[in-house]
Amino acid sequence: MFAKFVGKIFVAAVTVVICCSLNFCEAAKKTIAVMPLENVSGYSDQRVAELMTEQLLVAIHSSGNYTVVERAQMEKIMREQGFENIAADPNKAAELNKLSGADYLLVGKVTMAVVDNNPTANTVSKISNIFGLGDLGNTASNYVDKFKGKIALEIRFVDNTTGEIIIAKTVEGSKSGASQLEALNAACKVAAENFLRDLDEVNPFRARIAEISGEDVYIDRGSLDGLRRGEVLIVAREGEPIVVNGKIVAVKQTVIGKIKVVEVNSDYALCKKQSGEIHKGDIVKRG
DSSP states (O other), X not given: OHHHHHHHHHHHHHHHHHHHHHHHHHHHSEEEEEOOOEEOSOOSXXXXXXXXXXXXXXXXXXXXXXXXXXXXXXXXXXXXXXXSOGGGOGGGHHHHHHHHTOSEEEEEEEEEEEEEEOHHHHHHHHHHHHTTOTHHHHHHHTTSOSEEEEEEEEEEEEXXXXXXXXXXXXXEEEEEESSHXXXXXXXXXXXXXXXXXXXXXXXXXXXEEEEEETTEEEESOOGGGTOOTTOEEEEEEEEEEEEETTEEEEEEEEEEEEEEEEEEOSSOEEEEEXXXXXXXXXXXXXX
């Protein structure tokens, strides 16, 4: 009886620890508020802006590196504050960020949206007619998507703390689909993934090699810093300081190798050496 009681307490304690750990991880992540995009593309279906906004939300959340402010919450804040077109007035971004409690704000507009007949499908159809493939040609065409979607959006990614626009660029995506809506949604997904790659490049990440055992490399940063399994990181070695007007403004760094993340814990990660002669204490960063 006593053993069962102790066992239950142990399970409860472990559960609490796990829950606290999960909450801590979530709190440690940077928060991004994604504003509903504006459609200025001229594309007749107004759902294009909604589809693009949703794919950005999904991509950022799925990365595991950030917490995303819920869309309903952002729309509520916009209504209450009278922010109808934040994309056209980025000066309000910092104010809106403070109201949302987000670390970053993503605003933008869809500037181009097109759905055309997929050239590949047309080619298959022409070949079928030329060679008289008949039913065989029709069967082959069923495996080729009939439409191809293309989308472009202008994005501004703003740091709430400094008001600095970290990313300001046009992001594009294209993909085929069985229907016009499917092709458009697939193109939006590609564009969102392309933006996420841009975000990963500017996302500051810096770690140190804590220990090396054969091909195993341990670094002193993990999931709390947005690290993901499968990432390939650059290893650099610090050199002489760079002095400007008597002040050290930077330290020279020489890239010496690469490592790949194979296991991620909250505050450290196990990597495998891919190249270079790396040492304990070397710097690890995204490339």
